[in-house]
Amino acid sequence: MDFTPTDEQQALAEAVRGTLRRHASLATGREESAAPPAHDETLWSSLVETGVPGLLWSEEDGGLGAGMTDLAAAATAIGRSGVQVPLAECVVAGALVRALAPADVRREVLGAVSEGSALPIPALAEPLRAWSPAPTDVTASEGTGSWTLSGTKAPVRYAPAATHLLVSAATESGTGVFLLPSSGGTGEELVLDSSPATLLAQGPSAETALREALALGGVVLCAEAVGVMQEALRLTTEYLGTRTQFGRTLASFQALTHRAADMYAQLELARSATLYAAMAADERPLDVDHVLRARVVVDGAARLIGQEAIQMHGGIGVTAEHAVGHLTARLTALTRTWGDRRSHLAELATRIDDHEGVEVLA
Structure with a gap:
C-alpha cells in the first residue's frame, strides 16, 4: 500500500498551512485563557476559501467530492499550525446529514457548509457519564406529527457558533438522530426542555x-x-x-x-x-x-x-x-x-x- 501523498494532497496541505500562517499561529508569549477557545469565524472563513469543509461532500451536494485521505492531509496541516477549528465536529455532523437527511435538506445543509454559511455541530456526549454513542439522558417524545427532546448534552464544542445541531436521543426504537436549529446559547452545555426537533432516523439505521x-x-x-x-x-x-x-x-x-x-x-x-x-x-x-x-x-x-x-x-x-x-x-x-x-x-x-x-x- 502506497502512503506517499499525491501532488494534489501536498498542494492542499501547503495551501492550508499558508492560510493558517496568515491568520493564526502558535506564537509564544501569547496570553492564554482557561476557557475553551471561541469559534474564530475569520479563520474558519479562510479554510472555507481553500475548500476544506466541503472536501468530503459530493459535487451534487455542493462539495468537492474528494476523499478522506485529502481531508486527512488538510487536518494534519491544521494540527501543525496549532489552531483549533471545528473540522472534526463539522465532519461528524455533515456525515449524519449526508446519511440520514432527505435529499433537499442534505443539499441545503452541506452546500451551505461548503460555502461557509452553515456550521453543523454534533451534540452526542452527556454529562457525568463515560463516553458512549448510545444516549441515556436525552430522551425523545413523539407528539402529533412532531418530536420533542428533553435532557442535557455536554460538552458540545462550538455550540454557540452552530447553525444546526445533530442530537442523539433515546427513543422507543433505540437511538434516534435529530436535527435542531441553532441553540443560541453561550456555553458548551445544551439543555433541552421539550425542545422541538426533526427526526432524521431511529433504530439500527441511525445507530x-x-x-x-x-x-x-x-x-x-x-x-x-x-x-x-x-x-x-x-x-x-x-x-x-x-x-x-x-x-x-x-x-x-x-x-x-x-x-x-x-x-x-x-x-x-x-x-x-x-x-x-x-x-x-x-x-x-x-x-x-x-x-x-x-x-x-x-x-x-x-x-x-x-x-x-x-x-x-x-x-x-x-x-x-x-x-x-x-x-x-x-x-x-x-x-x-x-x-x-x-x-x-x-x-x-x-x-x-x-x-x-x-x-x-x-
Missing part, C-alpha cells in the same frame, strides 16, 4: 450512521494529532540542538537522542495508522474497526510524544509562554474526544470473535 460518522470524525482527529505531534517533535529537536548543558548541546547526550528517536518512531507509527484508516474510510462498506485501531495507536503515540517533549524541555515546557505545553494539552483533548483508548479497546473487544485465531508459533 449505523452514527458509528460511521464518528469513524470519519475519528480519522480527522487522528490526522490533527499527527500534525500536533510533528510540531512537538520539531520544537523538541530544535531545543536539543540549541540548549547547552555542561558546555555541550543536549543533542550530544546519547540518552536524549535515543528518546527523541523513540518520539520519531511513534510519530511515524501514528502517521501510518492514520493514513491506513483514512484509506479504509473511503471504502464501502466502512470498517469502523480500522479507525478504532488507529485511534488506539495515536493515543499511545500522543501520550509518549507529549510527555517526552515536556520532559526534555524541562520547566519551560509547562509555562504558558512556550508552545510545547499547549501542544500536549491539544493532544490530550484530541485523543479524548468521542472516546479514549480504553473505550476504543473495549469496543474492539466486543467483536473479537469475528476474527480467526492465529497460531503465532506455528
Whole structure:
C-alpha cells in the first residue's frame, strides 16, 4: 500500500498551512485563557476559501467530492499550525446529514457548509457519564406529527457558533438522530426542555450512521494529532540542538537522542495508522474497526510524544509562554474526544470473535 501523498494532497496541505500562517499561529508569549477557545469565524472563513469543509461532500451536494485521505492531509496541516477549528465536529455532523437527511435538506445543509454559511455541530456526549454513542439522558417524545427532546448534552464544542445541531436521543426504537436549529446559547452545555426537533432516523439505521460518522470524525482527529505531534517533535529537536548543558548541546547526550528517536518512531507509527484508516474510510462498506485501531495507536503515540517533549524541555515546557505545553494539552483533548483508548479497546473487544485465531508459533 502506497502512503506517499499525491501532488494534489501536498498542494492542499501547503495551501492550508499558508492560510493558517496568515491568520493564526502558535506564537509564544501569547496570553492564554482557561476557557475553551471561541469559534474564530475569520479563520474558519479562510479554510472555507481553500475548500476544506466541503472536501468530503459530493459535487451534487455542493462539495468537492474528494476523499478522506485529502481531508486527512488538510487536518494534519491544521494540527501543525496549532489552531483549533471545528473540522472534526463539522465532519461528524455533515456525515449524519449526508446519511440520514432527505435529499433537499442534505443539499441545503452541506452546500451551505461548503460555502461557509452553515456550521453543523454534533451534540452526542452527556454529562457525568463515560463516553458512549448510545444516549441515556436525552430522551425523545413523539407528539402529533412532531418530536420533542428533553435532557442535557455536554460538552458540545462550538455550540454557540452552530447553525444546526445533530442530537442523539433515546427513543422507543433505540437511538434516534435529530436535527435542531441553532441553540443560541453561550456555553458548551445544551439543555433541552421539550425542545422541538426533526427526526432524521431511529433504530439500527441511525445507530449505523452514527458509528460511521464518528469513524470519519475519528480519522480527522487522528490526522490533527499527527500534525500536533510533528510540531512537538520539531520544537523538541530544535531545543536539543540549541540548549547547552555542561558546555555541550543536549543533542550530544546519547540518552536524549535515543528518546527523541523513540518520539520519531511513534510519530511515524501514528502517521501510518492514520493514513491506513483514512484509506479504509473511503471504502464501502466502512470498517469502523480500522479507525478504532488507529485511534488506539495515536493515543499511545500522543501520550509518549507529549510527555517526552515536556520532559526534555524541562520547566519551560509547562509555562504558558512556550508552545510545547499547549501542544500536549491539544493532544490530550484530541485523543479524548468521542472516546479514549480504553473505550476504543473495549469496543474492539466486543467483536473479537469475528476474527480467526492465529497460531503465532506455528
